[in-house]
Amino acid sequence: MTTSAQRIPERCFLIDDDLDDQEIFFMALQQFDEAIQCDFANDGAKAIEILKADTLNVPDCIFIDMNMPRMDGIDCLEQIKKMDHLRDIPVCMFSTSADPNLVARTKVLGAVNFIVKPADISVLSEMIGQFFKLNVRGDG
Amino acid sequence: MDKKNVNFAGLQDMFSGETGKQILSKDWRGNSIGEMQAWPESLVSFVRLCLNAQIPAILWWGQEFVQIYNDAFRKVFHVHPESMGSKGKEDLRMWHKLGDSLQRAFDNGKAADVKRKIVLNFEGVTEEREFIFYHTPIVAPSGAVEGVFTIASETGFETGSRRQSAALELSEQRYFKMTEEVQDYAIILLDKDGTILNWNKGAQKIKGYKDEDIIGKNFSIFYLEEDRRNKLPEELINRAEQEGRAMHEGWRKRKDGTRFWGSIVITALHDRVGNIIGFSKVTRDLTERKLAEDTMRQHTAELEMKNKQLEQFAYIASHDLQEPLRKIQTFVQVLERKLGDPEARQKYFDKINSSARRMTDLIQSVLNYSRLSQNEDELVPTDLNVILENVKADYELQIEEKNAVINSDALPIVKGEPLQLHQLFANLIGNSLKFSKTNPQITISSKTLQTGEIQKINPSLDNTRRYARLSFQDNGIGFEQQYAEKIFTIFQRLNSREEYSGTGIGLALCKRIIDHHHGHIDAVSALGQGATFLVYLPLE
Numbered sequence: 001m002t003t004s005a006q007r008i009p010e011r012c013f014l015i016d017d018d019l020d021d022q023e024i025f026f027m028a029l030q031q032f033d034e035a036i037q038c039d040f041a042n043d044g045a046k047a048i049e050i051l052k053a054d055t056l057n058v059p060d061c062i063f064i065d066m067n068m069p070r071m072d073g074i075d076c077l078e079q080i081k082k083m084d085h086l087r088d089i090p091v092c093m094f095s096t097s098a099d100p101n102l103v104a105r106t107k108v109l110g111a112v113n114f115i116v117k118p119a120d121i122s123v124l125s126e127m128i129g130q131f132f133k134l135n136v137r138g139d140g
Numbered sequence: 141m142d143k144k145n146v147n148f149a150g151l152q153d154m155f156s157g158e159t160g161k162q163i164l165s166k167d168w169r170g171n172s173i174g175e176m177q178a179w180p181e182s183l184v185s186f187v188r189l190c191l192n193a194q195i196p197a198i199l200w201w202g203q204e205f206v207q208i209y210n211d212a213f214r215k216v217f218h219v220h221p222e223s224m225g226s227k228g229k230e231d232l233r234m235w236h237k238l239g240d241s242l243q244r245a246f247d248n249g250k251a252a253d254v255k256r257k258i259v260l261n262f263e264g265v266t267e268e269r270e271f272i273f274y275h276t277p278i279v280a281p282s283g284a285v286e287g288v289f290t291i292a293s294e295t296g297f298e299t300g301s302r303r304q305s306a307a308l309e310l311s312e313q314r315y316f317k318m319t320e321e322v323q324d325y326a327i328i329l330l331d332k333d334g335t336i337l338n339w340n341k342g343a344q345k346i347k348g349y350k351d352e353d354i355i356g357k358n359f360s361i362f363y364l365e366e367d368r369r370n371k372l373p374e375e376l377i378n379r380a381e382q383e384g385r386a387m388h389e390g391w392r393k394r395k396d397g398t399r400f401w402g403s404i405v406i407t408a409l410h411d412r413v414g415n416i417i418g419f420s421k422v423t424r425d426l427t428e429r430k431l432a433e434d435t436m437r438q439h440t441a442e443l444e445m446k447n448k449q450l451e452q453f454a455y456i457a458s459h460d461l462q463e464p465l466r467k468i469q470t471f472v473q474v475l476e477r478k479l480g481d482p483e484a485r486q487k488y489f490d491k492i493n494s495s496a497r498r499m500t501d502l503i504q505s506v507l508n509y510s511r512l513s514q515n516e517d518e519l520v521p522t523d524l525n526v527i528l529e530n531v532k533a534d535y536e537l538q539i540e541e542k543n544a545v546i547n548s549d550a551l552p553i554v555k556g557e558p559l560q561l562h563q564l565f566a567n568l569i570g571n572s573l574k575f576s577k578t579n580p581q582i583t584i585s586s587k588t589l590q591t592g593e594i595q596k597i598n599p600s601l602d603n604t605r606r607y608a609r610l611s612f613q614d615n616g617i618g619f620e621q622q623y624a625e626k627i628f629t630i631f632q633r634l635n636s637r638e639e640y641s642g643t644g645i646g647l648a649l650c651k652r653i654i655d656h657h658h659g660h661i662d663a664v665s666a667l668g669q670g671a672t673f674l675v676y677l678p679l680e
Contacts, residue, residue, distance in 0.1 A: 017636045018463075020491060024470050042636060067459070069633045070623065096466060097459040119469035 009035040015047040016065035028124040044071030055085045066095035090135035157211040201287035245275040270295040326423040346425045348395035380406040401430035464495040505645040524551035531565040548584035552608045554677040560653045567646045572614035583613045598660040610675040618665040
């Protein structure tokens, strides 16, 4: 059994314009592992600005909401994949619904997963946990 | 009896043809010339002679002129079968014509010929034909006249050929009439170069020319300028020349310049040795069918587009409607966990409430959007000054609160649906008020675009109309020009809900209203520089 005490806590980054969804995400993340740290950005432009500025302190994974004002999830994903220090960071898309065309598009652009926001926090927690195990901790 | 039977059997071989059979099968008992077995030798000989003759021949026997005739006679004069063996004097048709001459030949024993016109029915046509009847009296060795033998010959060969040529003429006349009188097809004759040689009623009806205006002109006169430039008439003639015929459908020109959709077939006409001597051209006016087809095609395309839009709309709407619903479910779950914490309880109840409210707003907006009428009949002359005053009255409170100033030109009267134009003005002015933090300045100005000018703005609009260009300018937060198109898409928002409320439907609704009015809307802005919405509406 892996415990948070035995490893350096991971850092994740959520880009979502909806403050409620930020809160729900954080609750689910904590339910999976209280030790994981999380930074938030309310829109794509702000996120790119933050991520660009800090090339040393890179997050372990990035979650991006699809529907955001101005820069949407896809634009944001493209920008992130253009940055050398972020290119290999696993990205998970995060959305209320999944248009198959848009899902395929994000895969092509390099997203490793696409989570459709569930109503149940425990289900979301499990989804986030799966993502961490498979793509961040590499022990899935 | 035996001898008679033998004789009778002999007669069977001697009496040939249809009429021969008729004579043999006839019951001659009671006839004035008696039973066949008792016929005198001379009668039998003349009957044979008559039957063997290849021209119409008839034997009149005895005082009563009993008639015996051959196949040719029967055929030419359409003799009734009952006439065989009947008394000539009682056969009124022939006796009326020949009685005098026959009686004379019988009485004085001298051969004679007479010319007579006989009315005959030939292949359904009743006509008068002239014959020469050659009468030869049959004189017994005793000197007594036993009967008269008559052969008939139609007068002159020229009669037959004249009849033929008359029939040909009649047939040609009928044929000519047939094409001339046809009204639904233009049937015309062209010479080798496409010069029009004749003209029918259909051609006059379809193309509007009278024969005197058009005969002698080239058929390319029916083609549109553009088709003539592209040498379409020549191409069709060439194709007819090479392949025997050419078919084409396209717009053609009437005398008065109006157009019709013609379906044509040009067929090459050849002489006996295969040289082309001209062309026939048959044209049908299929304008109604063409227009109906075009309308149907257009409707189908519109339906397909609307269906696609609806699919898109259903997807986007379901996405945006799901979001508050999902939040309500999540917050109920969170609330269950934190029921003991009064502060958290209040917080999540509020969140549930606000999500439910948002859900209601969204459903209402979606309904407004989808219910927007697209009925063409509802477009009426609408005074935009009245619309603006009404909208200003609606926003009176907000205008006062925000200390807003609205300046406007005199606005025109446009062709529109007043309720929708009210909604349009309300959404645009409402946006300007919403996105201006302090002292909103809204300027509404109007300009007339003359015919031909709208094409530069939107090529799909009617270039023959004049348009009003309305400009709604504000001093609000504006947006980057790159989003100028995106803002009219349903549920697209440029700002977070926390800062500026809204469902993301307002401008999409404006766009839909403008589309219904056959107008155009676009936006010019820069971040922090205010926004200008330009609305183009057709003038009355």
